[in-house]
Amino acid sequence: MTERASSPPALSADRLRPQGVGALPWLVLLAAVAAIFLLELALGVVWIPLRDVFSLLLGFDASVDRWHRIVLDFRLPRTLTALTAGAALGVCGLLLQTTFRNPLADPWFFGLVHSARLGVALFVVISGSFGSTVLASLGLLSNLGLALSAGLGALAMTSVLLALAPRVGAVTLLLSGLMLGQAASGLVSVVLHFTTSAQSRAFAQWNDGTFVHVGFSQWSLLVSIVALGFACSVVLAKPLNVLLLGENYAHTLGLAVERSRRATVAVAAVLAGAVTAFCGPVAFLGILAPHLARVFFRSADHRVLLPATALVGAGLAALADLIVHLPWSRHFLHLNAMLGLVGGPTVVLLLLRGYGTRESS
Amino acid sequence: MSAPAIALEGLAIGYRLPRRQEKRIASDLNLCVREGQFTVLLGPNGAGKSTLLRTVCGLQEPLEGHVLLGGRDLATLSARERARALGVVLTERVDTWGLTVWDLVALGRAPHTRWSGQLMEDDRAAVARALHETDTDGFAARRVAELSDGEKQRVLVARALAQQPDVLVLDEVTAFLDLARRVEIMQLLRRLAHTSGRTLLLSTHDLDLALRTADHLWMIDRQGQVYDGCPEDLVLAGSVAEVFRHEGLEYDPASGRFELNQPSGERVGVSGSGVSTQWTRHALERLGFRVDHEAGEEAVALVEVDGDELHWRLRCGGRESSHATLEDLTRALELQLETAVAKGGSE
Numbered sequence: 016m017t018e019r020a021s022s023p024p025a026l027s028a029d030r031l032r033p034q035g036v037g038a039l040p041w042l043v044l045l046a047a048v049a050a051i052f053l054l055e056l057a058l059g060v061v062w063i064p065l066r067d068v069f070s071l072l073l074g075f076d077a078s079v080d081r082w083h084r085i086v087l088d089f090r091l092p093r094t095l096t097a098l099t100a101g102a103a104l105g106v107c108g109l110l111l112q113t114t115f116r117n118p119l120a121d122p123w124f125f126g127l128v129h130s131a132r133l134g135v136a137l138f139v140v141i142s143g144s145f146g147s148t149v150l151a152s153l154g155l156l157s158n159l160g161l162a163l164s165a166g167l168g169a170l171a172m173t174s175v176l177l178a179l180a181p182r183v184g185a186v187t188l189l190l191s192g193l194m195l196g197q198a199a200s201g202l203v204s205v206v207l208h209f210t211t212s213a214q215s216r217a218f219a220q221w222n223d224g225t226f227v228h229v230g231f232s233q234w235s236l237l238v239s240i241v242a243l244g245f246a247c248s249v250v251l252a253k254p255l256n257v258l259l260l261g262e263n264y265a266h267t268l269g270l271a272v273e274r275s276r277r278a279t280v281a282v283a284a285v286l287a288g289a290v291t292a293f294c295g296p297v298a299f300l301g302i303l304a305p306h307l308a309r310v311f312f313r314s315a316d317h318r319v320l321l322p323a324t325a326l327v328g329a330g331l332a333a334l335a336d337l338i339v340h341l342p343w344s345r346h347f348l349h350l351n352a353m354l355g356l357v358g359g360p361t362v363v364l365l366l367l368r369g370y371g372t373r374e375s376s
Numbered sequence: 377m378s379a380p381a382i383a384l385e386g387l388a389i390g391y392r393l394p395r396r397q398e399k400r401i402a403s404d405l406n407l408c409v410r411e412g413q414f415t416v417l418l419g420p421n422g423a424g425k426s427t428l429l430r431t432v433c434g435l436q437e438p439l440e441g442h443v444l445l446g447g448r449d450l451a452t453l454s455a456r457e458r459a460r461a462l463g464v465v466l467t468e469r470v471d472t473w474g475l476t477v478w479d480l481v482a483l484g485r486a487p488h489t490r491w492s493g494q495l496m497e498d499d500r501a502a503v504a505r506a507l508h509e510t511d512t513d514g515f516a517a518r519r520v521a522e523l524s525d526g527e528k529q530r531v532l533v534a535r536a537l538a539q540q541p542d543v544l545v546l547d548e549v550t551a552f553l554d555l556a557r558r559v560e561i562m563q564l565l566r567r568l569a570h571t572s573g574r575t576l577l578l579s580t581h582d583l584d585l586a587l588r589t590a591d592h593l594w595m596i597d598r599q600g601q602v603y604d605g606c607p608e609d610l611v612l613a614g615s616v617a618e619v620f621r622h623e624g625l626e627y628d629p630a631s632g633r634f635e636l637n638q639p640s641g642e643r644v645g646v647s648g649s650g651v652s653t654q655w656t657r658h659a660l661e662r663l664g665f666r667v668d669h670e671a672g673e674e675a676v677a678l679v680e681v682d683g684d685e686l687h688w689r690l691r692c693g694g695r696e697s698s699h700a701t702l703e704d705l706t707r708a709l710e711l712q713l714e715t716a717v718a719k720g721g722s723e
Contacts, residue, residue, distance in 0.1 A: 116471060253493030257486050259473055263435055263466055268539070269459030269487040315473040318493065 036312050036319050044311070044323070048098070048330040055094040055333050056086050060342045096226040096234050097336040098329040100290040101300055103241040105308075105328020106248055107286040108301025109320060113255045114279045115176065117185045118365060121302035122287035124189055125176055126196030127169040128298070131284075131291035132222075133199045134168025135161055136206040139214060158236050158293075166288030172199070173280040224297035224350050226336050233293050240289040245325065247282045252317040255279065259315060297332075298351045299358025304328035306361065379447030380408035381543050381575035382432060386441035389424065389431045398439055401427050402600035405441070409577055409592065411542075414569040416590035417579040420623050423596045425579040426467070429547045432577065433464050445543060459487035463536030465546040470532065472520040477531050480520050481506055484538030506537035509572075510564060526557035530564065537568070544568070546578040550585065558582065562589045583620070587611070587632070595619050641665050642713070643674045648681030656681050656688070659702045663710070676716075677709055 056068045063086060067077040071086045104122060111120035111127075122128050138160055172195060180188055207215050221228065229237065254275040257265045265272050290297060308323035309315065335353040388403040401424035409415045419425050430436040432443055434450050443450040445461050453461065463484070472480065484506065485499045495503070507513040510530045515523070520531060529549050536544055546565070550558040566589050569576045580586055586593060587607045595603045595615060599622070603615040610616050617627040626635040641664040646656055656679060657667045668675060677692035688699045692712045699705040 118473075250491065253486065253489070253491060256493060257483060259475065260470055260480075260483060261468060263468060264464070264470070266435055266455075267433055267459060267462070267464040267466075268483065269454075269456040271455060309474060313474070315475045315479060 044326050051333045055337045056090045059340050092231050093226050096229040097333040099238050100294050101328040101332025102325035103286040103290050104300035105304025105324040107283045109305040109324045110279050110283040114276050119189045123298040125192035126172045127287040128291050128296045129196035129199035130168040130172035131165035131288045133203050134164040136203045138164035161292040162289045165292035166285045169284035169288040173284050221295045224295040229293050237293050244282050244286040255317040299354040381411045383408040383444040387438050388440035389427050390439050412573045413591045414566050415577045415592040416586040417594045418586045419596035423598050456487050463539040463541035463544045465532045465536050467548045475520050478516045481534045481538050484535040503538050506534040510534040543575045642676040645670050645675040645678040650683040652683040653681045
């Protein structure tokens, strides 16, 4: 290595380097999420002035007594849950997309959500919880059990897909996930057949994705699990970047490919499981958030994409929830319907742009 | 003497199949690549070039034997040590997800960076140097997806260089490129080997380019037979002809070309000298004529070449004509022979 053809000037290293992500997109995104957060607290059947929302958040009284309960007891937990779940599902989608090298990967399409529900259904039947109570009044142990069984359910699905991935193309994998998800849904119905009527009523309510029924105690558990998942994702950022080049290149770059992939899908399963356990099946956030983050930040670096996807996912979830809870005269808007309205066409767009035709390996 | 950069010792390559079966592609390979050499692995498609390279890179386990990198057994190196010693460019497509050229090349630093993958001063310098050496620094900020195939290959070479390995292994990097890009990248790789002391091992099925650029050749045929030596030695020893004979091709060591057209037709005499005479022979041979220097007894026609004027005179069957292009000449020749045959048939 003594005689290089010519040594470039030391300065060129930074001259050549493309401009990194500036502060502006972060500020814009943070401002948007903050605005959605405040609107979620202010808008609804009862419109509460932002001034009162602020004073309630800061621990003061509002001008109308009743608002205290509306904002702090109903809207705040719902909003926090939406932000947390959205961030978790977005990051989950990002992890899946990179690990499977499949731009269409998403916890819902890949069946993680349904297998997580199956995990929950089994847990409910075996442990006899849910009882006559609604989800919000379960004890910590039951909540932990719910999250754990949902996570295990999701993990089972990711393991199947990981085994399948090297043999099939991107679209086949997607369809396999969808179909296996349907099968898991079918099994959920079979399992519910063995529950008491009270249990299945509680389950039915939870069967449509929503952020409504999550109380503070559950949210704190959810946010702890999600924070843990994020911490693991940050450690996985470098392996994920290397995995962008594909399995073989990753191997020649010194990455323990199998271990990294298993770790990544485990984190994804925990995230999808935790959200599904408390909010039910929520669609499309996992595919929307990463792609929007990529477009918005014009980056493929996971050290940028992980926080960006979390923010975008949080904002999207809260925005969808906000629209659902506006004072509509008739209440037909469901969370998944709102997400599907944006998500469905986006997936079609991705397919039309040729993402689906690429091989996954 | 220092250990060779790459040494294969009793290596057997192939695939393990279920139930303790295996598909052997080649066995008992004892080969080495000296430091700073540009070695080309040549062979027909499907002969096992990729399998051999994948084994050398550690992407595939040898069935038997060892691969030594600078005297150290590949199997005993940690993944990170291996990645620091060996850079690889593969045939497979890289899905780039909107990565810029800089980002992609910087991923080559992965074996050197900390857990977070953060680039330090010397990492950035190594990336810049790799871009410079492959002449890709002009488009460092562009997206990889926007590049042409030739540019993309150079960027992938830059990525491997950024890894700062002693040995570079490249699998069919010229496969999908046009001639100009192929020549360009081979010259680049040769330069990399000769100016920096890096060792390069590259596979290709492009015989001509391999013979003209390699310091050393490994030739593998479909039977798993491997020949090694400098290109000219392999031609003279008949190994090149041997390998391609199995492919149904006749390699002519005198011309350094494959005989595409077995001369079978009539003899034609060609007189003249210089480049235009050479290409006149070329045209006639392409059409299946056997070409003699002068009109012999059996010659059906005689062509006189006027190299200065680019003019041809054809004598055939007692008739004489002159032509300004070879296309014109050959058409006239074929026409006359056809009418001769037709006449002969009618008599």
